[in-house]
Amino acid sequence: MAAALRPDLIERLAVQTAERENAKLLRRLRTIDHVDGPWLETGNQRLLSFCSNDYLGLAQHPQLIAALTRAARSEGVGSTSAHLICGHRTEHAELEEALAVWTGRERALLFSTGYMANLGVLQALLTRGDICVQDKLNHACLLDGAKLSGAELKRYPHADVAAAARQLAASPDTAALLATDGVFSMDGDVAPLHELAALCNRERATFMVDDAHGLGVLGTNGAGSISAANLGQHEVPLLMATLGKALGCMGAFVAGPAALIEGLIQFARPYIYTTAMPPALAAAALEAVQLAQAEAWRREKLTALIARFRSGAMELDLPLLTSASAIQPLLLGSADAALAAAQALEGQGLLVSAIRPPTVPAGQARLRITLSAAHEEAHVDHLLAALETLRLPPSST
Numbered sequence: 450m451a452a453a454l455r456p457d458l459i460e461r462l463a464v465q466t467a468e469r470e471n472a473k474l475l476r477r478l479r480t481i482d483h484v485d486g487p488w489l490e491t492g493n494q495r496l497l498s499f500c501s502n503d504y505l506g507l508a509q510h511p512q513l514i515a516a517l518t519r520a521a522r523s524e525g526v527g528s529t530s531a532h533l534i535c536g537h538r539t540e541h542a543e544l545e546e547a548l549a550v551w552t553g554r555e556r557a558l559l560f561s562t563g564y565m566a567n568l569g570v571l572q573a574l575l576t577r578g579d580i581c582v583q584d585k586l587n588h589a590c591l592l593d594g595a596k597l598s599g600a601e602l603k604r605y606p607h608a609d610v611a612a613a614a615r616q617l618a619a620s621p622d623t624a625a626l627l628a629t630d631g632v633f634s635m636d637g638d639v640a641p642l643h644e645l646a647a648l649c650n651r652e653r654a655t656f657m658v659d660d661a662h663g664l665g666v667l668g669t670n671g672a673g674s675i676s677a678a679n680l681g682q683h684e685v686p687l688l689m690a691t692l693g694k695a696l697g698c699m700g701a702f703v704a705g706p707a708a709l710i711e712g713l714i715q716f717a718r719p720y721i722y723t724t725a726m727p728p729a730l731a732a733a734a735l736e737a738v739q740l741a742q743a744e745a746w747r748r749e750k751l752t753a754l755i756a757r758f759r760s761g762a763m764e765l766d767l768p769l770l771t772s773a774s775a776i777q778p779l780l781l782g783s784a785d786a787a788l789a790a791a792q793a794l795e796g797q798g799l800l801v802s803a804i805r806p807p808t809v810p811a812g813q814a815r816l817r818i819t820l821s822a823a824h825e826e827a828h829v830d831h832l833l834a835a836l837e838t839l840r841l842p843p844s845s846t
């Protein structure tokens with residue numbers, strides 16, 4: 450019989466899923482029925498959430514909702530096309546302009562998601578024979594972008610600038626891109642941006658920073674981790690950031706020199722062959738960009754909540770990582786311990802995500818706590834009181 454031995458792909462996937470379930474690493478979807486600031490309703494439970502990336506508390510801001518509604522009434526819901534056909538609207542153009550000004554760059558280009566922006570940048574810039582040097586803890590989409598590009602991916606140990614330097618020096622005549630998260634999504638620490646910028650300058654490598662978790666939160670007027678490090682477009686020609694985190698919307702952009710943006714419009718396939726984000730969403734994001742700059746109190750409140758959480762956690766000797774950002778992980782080690790801790794917190798009305806392999810390396814499972822300007826001091830105190838009852842392993846530092 451022909452092809453009798455050909456494996457069935459869906460069956461093979463089902464076997465992998467069963468293996469993951471046996472390893473107690475199965476991911477489960479939870480449907481959220483209603484959101485009210487940091488409060489979530491799911492099933493019959495009302496939970497105080499420490500999981501969202503709505504760092505500035507803008508996702509439900511009345512001005513964003515009004516901008517979205519206004520633009521939808523006038524322009525409808527869908528953009529109806531890709532940017533290069535007839536999907537690029539005034540709302541997109543205005544948002545791009547505002548993002549370029551905010552981040553101090555010549556131009557900006559919108560993408561429908563951050564995942565696509567990173568795929569698009571790496572696929573457009575790199576080709577077989579080039580090298581792409583990346584921090585081992587970079588976001589999955591930067592790694593996938595390098596694979597898609599055909600370049601050789603070299604991953605250096607987390608924040609190890611000397612190792613990155615060795616990887617670049619090993620191929621001195623090869624076109625090279627060095628990419629790092631600005632704020633690391635699972636650890637919350639900031640990349641050594643100064644040292645990496647100096648290295649890229651010395652080695653003539655193009656430096657790219659993914660500032661998904663820094664934009665809106667760090668730097669003057671919330672312009673991000675690059676601005677906080679006093680660096681500009683000259684030192685970091687390639688900035689990517691998202692609109693779905695601190696800005697409370699969805700989508701992403703790349704900002705940098707005009708030649709970069711012109712080239713991406715020509716060659717970034719995840720930009721060209723996809724539907725433009727809804728214009729009403731771009732209008733809401735523009736409102737968010739303006740609020741993020743104007744309402745410095747949101748950053749100040751977030752900073753105070755982070756300090757309150759960290760000092761409380763240190764008093765309790767909890768296994769905190771050294772993060773000054775809104776991402777405050779507690780390192781628990783085993784996946785079972787992280788899951789048990791998250792379940793115990795949920796029993797006390799708190800939603801905190803357990804982050805397990807393969808999202809983080811084996812043995813480094815954690816609770817990933819995220820704080821927001823939508824939280825109040827009492828919420829942080831509630832979380833600390835609940836954590837105290839868990840008997841977590843003490844800090845190892």
Ligand SMILES: *Cc1c(COP(=O)(O)O)cnc(C)c1O
Pocket residue numbers: 561562563564565567588590630634659661662691692693700701
């Ligand atoms: C969330 C995130 C992305 C992906 O952005 P989306 O808009 O959610 O697709 C990319 N990079 C980092 C570091 C992120 O945290």
